[in-house]
Amino acid sequence: MESVASGCHLCSIVFWDENSTGLFVSSRPRALQPEHACVWAKYLWVEDHCTKSDFELLCGYKTFGTESDTTPQDLPRGRQDSRFTLSLAWLRIVRGYQRTEFTYESDRLIALSGVAKAIEHSKGFTYVAGTWKELWPLDLLWWYHGWDPSKEEPTDFTKSKPPSWSWAARKWGKDFLLLERFDFDIPLITYRAQFKYFTCPTSTDRYTGTRADKEGIILTIKSRVKRGLAAWKWRFKCWLLAVRASDTEWVYVYWDPGQEPRLGESVLLLILISMESENTNKKDPYQIGLVLMLEEGVKKKNGQPCYRRVGYFNEGGFGNHETWGEETICLC
Numbered sequence: 001m002e003s004v005a006s007g008c009h010l011c012s013i014v015f016w017d018e019n020s021t022g023l024f025v026s027s028r029p030r031a032l033q034p035e036h037a038c039v040w041a042k043y044l045w046v047e048d049h050c051t052k053s054d055f056e057l058l059c060g061y062k063t064f065g066t067e068s069d070t071t072p073q074d075l076p077r078g079r080q081d082s083r084f085t086l087s088l089a090w091l092r093i094v095r096g097y098q099r100t101e102f103t104y105e106s107d108r109l110i111a112l113s114g115v116a117k118a119i120e121h122s123k124g125f126t127y128v129a130g131t132w133k134e135l136w137p138l139d140l141l142w143w144y145h146g147w148d149p150s151k152e153e154p155t156d157f158t159k160s161k162p163p164s165w166s167w168a169a170r171k172w173g174k175d176f177l178l179l180e181r182f183d184f185d186i187p188l189i190t191y192r193a194q195f196k197y198f199t200c201p202t203s204t205d206r207y208t209g210t211r212a213d214k215e216g217i218i219l220t221i222k223s224r225v226k227r228g229l230a231a232w233k234w235r236f237k238c239w240l241l242a243v244r245a246s247d248t249e250w251v252y253v254y255w256d257p258g259q260e261p262r263l264g265e266s267v268l269l270l271i272l273i274s275m276e277s278e279n280t281n282k283k284d285p286y287q288i289g290l291v292l293m294l295e296e297g298v299k300k301k302n303g304q305p306c307y308r309r310v311g312y313f314n315e316g317g318f319g320n321h322e323t324w325g326e327e328t329i330c331l332c
Helices: 041-047 054-060 080-100 107-111 115-124
Strands: 015-019 022-026 143-145 173-176 186-192 195-201 216-230 231-235 238-240 252-253 268-277 287-301 305-316 325-331
Touching: 054 080, 054 115, 080 107, 080 115, 080 173, 107 115, 143 305, 173 238, 287 325
Parallel strands: 305 325
Antiparallel strands: 015 022, 143 173, 186 268, 195 216, 216 268, 216 325, 231 238, 252 305, 268 287, 287 305
16 A cells, blocks of 8 residues: 655645545645645644653554643644654654664664554554654654764674664664754745655564665655766865756755765755745745665666665755656665
């Protein structure tokens, strides 16, 4: 069963539109229109006082309210989509586990398997190596901090290896967009990608990752992409990326350690969400997503190429994202 999150909002206002292709959320009584909807950072503060813990929220031991008398009066009233709340709670749990020391870094994903199974049992969701099929995979939007190459663990093919898109992919802490950069001046967010399906060698691998010498877990996502060749420019004390000669805006990328492409290598920008703030041109919002490169030697059974994550981008100035081509991309 395919996800129907493409073009949906992180927060709904009034209308639920249903047609033959699935269920969509819209702030207007028109189906299939990817209208923006409000997400209120202050509004989420109320949820912290409605549950004892994020685990209880995810496992259904306590219901949570969407409005209360303590809701800030300067914010509009509305119906918050529970999937956004659940995504936020899940990332708080992940962040807590990231602060824990493990003998082997490959055990980090395994350590969360019990929590993941409890959530699956309660909610009926499908867990896939750190993310959830039924929720917007906002936990794919992360970047590294505190990386020290001298302390990198050597590859051991007998240990599990999470996929490149997973927050458990390598050692070192990660920051998440939803927890670190979701601010009061960003009231509008639209989710642009669709989680279609995944392939996994065994059901156990969904919780532990696969061995480094075996076939890995692959996500298939449909979204708008921009392809091109890597070009570089020094600006603001950092290297910026462009993928087309016609680009007027250069992209700042949070690169995964050691994954920067060489000049002229093929890269792909995959949009996951769009954000607007009071200072953002509504015709040109910030596009946020992943930077990908082709993973040689890894193909799906139908011959479709697979791409590995090499970084995370968060940039405006792309122009109308509707001009980007829509593709189905396999992430390994």
